[in-house]
Amino acid sequence: MGLHPRAIMTFLLLVLELTRRGYKLIISTHSTVVLDLVWALRHIHECGGTEADVRKLLDLGSTPTPREIAMSAIDKEYTGVFS
Numbered sequence: 001m002g003l004h005p006r007a008i009m010t011f012l013l014l015v016l017e018l019t020r021r022g023y024k025l026i027i028s029t030h031s032t033v034v035l036d037l038v039w040a041l042r043h044i045h046e047c048g049g050t051e052a053d054v055r056k057l058l059d060l061g062s063t064p065t066p067r068e069i070a071m072s073a074i075d076k077e078y079t080g081v082f083s
Helices: 005-020 034-044 051-058 064-075
Strands: none
Touching: 005 034, 005 051, 005 064, 034 051, 034 064, 051 064
16 A cells, blocks of 8 residues: 555556466555456456456557456456455
């Protein structure tokens, strides 16, 4: 918490890039932005959304790397533990 919204988004893009590369991550946060992103990615996956939907959500361009990140983000499984 306390990061500028754009800094949070930059961090989340880094997380998505690391997961695209095969890393498994655990994030501990109180940020609702992270939870909102996980919810949105799950929703896009469940509704048959495309990488274009993810790029639009994340305000990414259509060059190869953002497309790869978006495609990978749809295919990942996200879980949350709330306490």
